Amino acid sequence: MSGSQPHIFNPALNYIGGRRVAGAGAAFAVIDPCSGASILDYQLATGGQAEEAVHCARQAFRQWSRTTPGERSGLIQALAHKLTDRSDELASVESAQTGKPLKLASGFDVPGTIDNAAFFAGAARVLEGSAAGEYSPDHTSMIRREPIGVIGSIAPWNYPLQMAGWKILPAIAAGNTIVLKPSEITPLTALLFAEAASEAGIPDGVINVVTGTGLEVGNALTGNRQVDMVSFTGSTAVGRQVMASCAARAARVHLELGGKAPFVVFADADLDAAVHGAVAGSLINTGQDCTAATRAYVHVSLLEAFTAGVADLFASIVLGAPDDSNTDLGPLSSARHRDHVAGFVARARADGGRVYDGGALPSGELAGGFWHRPTLIAGLPQSAEAVQSEIFGPVLTVIGFDTDDEALAMANDSPFGLAASAWTGDVHRALRASREINAGTVWINDHIPIFSEMPHGGFGASGFGKDMSVYSLQEYSQIKHVAMDLTGTVEKDWHRTIFKSPS
Numbered sequence: 001m002s003g004s005q006p007h008i009f010n011p012a013l014n015y016i017g018g019r020r021v022a023g024a025g026a027a028f029a030v031i032d033p034c035s036g037a038s039i040l041d042y043q044l045a046t047g048g049q050a051e052e053a054v055h056c057a058r059q060a061f062r063q064w065s066r067t068t069p070g071e072r073s074g075l076i077q078a079l080a081h082k083l084t085d086r087s088d089e090l091a092s093v094e095s096a097q098t099g100k101p102l103k104l105a106s107g108f109d110v111p112g113t114i115d116n117a118a119f120f121a122g123a124a125r126v127l128e129g130s131a132a133g134e135y136s137p138d139h140t141s142m143i144r145r146e147p148i149g150v151i152g153s154i155a156p157w158n159y160p161l162q163m164a165g166w167k168i169l170p171a172i173a174a175g176n177t178i179v180l181k182p183s184e185i186t187p188l189t190a191l192l193f194a195e196a197a198s199e200a201g202i203p204d205g206v207i208n209v210v211t212g213t214g215l216e217v218g219n220a221l222t223g224n225r226q227v228d229m230v231s232f233t234g235s236t237a238v239g240r241q242v243m244a245s246c247a248a249r250a251a252r253v254h255l256e257l258g259g260k261a262p263f264v265v266f267a268d269a270d271l272d273a274a275v276h277g278a279v280a281g282s283l284i285n286t287g288q289d290c291t292a293a294t295r296a297y298v299h300v301s302l303l304e305a306f307t308a309g310v311a312d313l314f315a316s317i318v319l320g321a322p323d324d325s326n327t328d329l330g331p332l333s334s335a336r337h338r339d340h341v342a343g344f345v346a347r348a349r350a351d352g353g354r355v356y357d358g359g360a361l362p363s364g365e366l367a368g369g370f371w372h373r374p375t376l377i378a379g380l381p382q383s384a385e386a387v388q389s390e391i392f393g394p395v396l397t398v399i400g401f402d403t404d405d406e407a408l409a410m411a412n413d414s415p416f417g418l419a420a421s422a423w424t425g426d427v428h429r430a431l432r433a434s435r436e437i438n439a440g441t442v443w444i445n446d447h448i449p450i451f452s453e454m455p456h457g458g459f460g461a462s463g464f465g466k467d468m469s470v471y472s473l474q475e476y477s478q479i480k481h482v483a484m485d486l487t488g489t490v491e492k493d494w495h496r497t498i499f500k501s502p503s
């Protein structure tokens with residue numbers, strides 16, 4: 001943990017049946033992305049351990065699925081309190097394993113997760129559906145909303161705590177049990193979350209965490225017939241594999257995949273607001289945010305001023321240690337990801353892009369970290385790789401447009417459809433953009449804020465399914481039609497379609 005007190009981590013990174021269990025697989029390490037040094041050496045879980053966790057979740061399902069919404073609500077509320085008690089620890093561990101500034105972890109990741117828990121505690125008690133009634137003269141029908149069973153969840157490394165919350169909370173609020181596989185490079189806060197749930201009184205086996213690779217533990221979940229639904233957040237490429245594995249056994253799947261959010265600045269926009277919004281919206285979490293602003297489309301009348309404004313603010317960004325209050329931006333998550341991001345920038349430069357680098361790379365004990373300077377790229381065509389592909393780093397491209405039609409067409413010229421923003425003072429433009437941009441979230445004159453009550457999820461190659469909100473509760477439950485005969489007769493009216501008519 002660069003620049004702060006060392007934290008003693010428990011290297012048993014699985015939570016199976018309410019117990020911390022050490023992995024039985026290969027040696028691995030959690031790396032501090034700020035320095036490149038190991039902060040925890042541990043052993044990965046095996047596929048067999050994932051199966052054991054699924055077995056525990058199956059055992060726990062019978063009892064948990066029969067708790068009342070009120071009981072589940074009370075336990076999830078208690079979890080929200082336990083998470084609140086552990087806020088400082090959660091923020092510092094999240095910061096240690098991701099390198100993100102402490103102000104981001106403690107101001108966004110941790111309170112966001114606690115608010116999610118508080119929301120799902122309330123939402124667990126609100127199950128909506130059609131009215132029971134007589135939809136035929138001879139029957140009374142009613143709808144039951146039931147949990148699905150054992151959920152296998154697979155999460156990425158960018159917001160490990162929030163992803164644990166987004167996956168676990170709606171699943172258990174709806175009466176399911178869960179096995180979560182966090183990313184093996186950032187498993188620590190998911191384990192703290194599971195421990196807090198036990199402290200809150202959530203029964204053993206309801207929440208299990210198995211830390212291993214996608215190939216071994218991920219596949220052990222997606223291909224497991226005892227896993228009734230797979231909920232995946234990660235890249236579109238891996239999402240396709242997960243979907244194929246679920247398709248082979250016709251299992252439910254929920255996919256939250258990549259993004260490439262457009263940021264459209266119309267001619268009448270407040271330029272200062274748009275510049276600030278573009279800097280914050282593209283650099284949030286060092287750009288490792290599926291909804292981050294990545295493609296700015298700016299009316300030609302504002303293009304030069306916008307480009308200069310963003311480049312100036314990028315230049316003032318301070319890259320540094322998480323606990324340094326001057327730090328604006330942390331590193332990327334791994335050396336491999338840093339090289340991946342740098343590759344896009346190098347190719348964009350070679351293709352004629354004008355690259356504006358901001359900030360200065362940290363030195364001294366942070367020299368070994370996975371740093372990437374905030375980067376603005378102008379002068380690329382819409383077809384360029386950096387404009388079309390998800391980079392998932394602190395990189396923003398900027399392209400000018402003449403007409404609103406052209407801007408909206410370029411905004412929609414992407415296979416992804418997770419999030420977007422439009423900047424304008426004109427209500428008609430705002431309404432048109434919110435209607436015509438193909439994305440699961442469209443912000444007007446802002447970019448990034450999310451709320452527990454509102455859904456997060458994609459269109460197109462960004463996946464399907466919603467996280468947060470009552471919509472996610474619905475995703476983690478299934479509806480059953482119960483039809484009851486009202487006649488009490490042996491020969492029902494419709495039997496005439498089978499039996500001969502009485503002569």
Ligand code: NAD
Nearest residue numbers: 155156157182183214218219234235238256257258259290
């Ligand atoms: P990734 O797809 O490489 O990995 C995600 C998870 O899948 C990890 O836990 C990984 O171990 C596991 N995995 C890898 N191969 C697997 C396989 N064959 N079977 C099962 N599991 C497998 O993604 P990442 O690099 O960890 O995260 C970055 C990506 O996540 C970006 O594309 C980003 O846009 C996306 N993301 C999307 C959202 C959203 O809500 N839509 C949120 C955060 C991140």
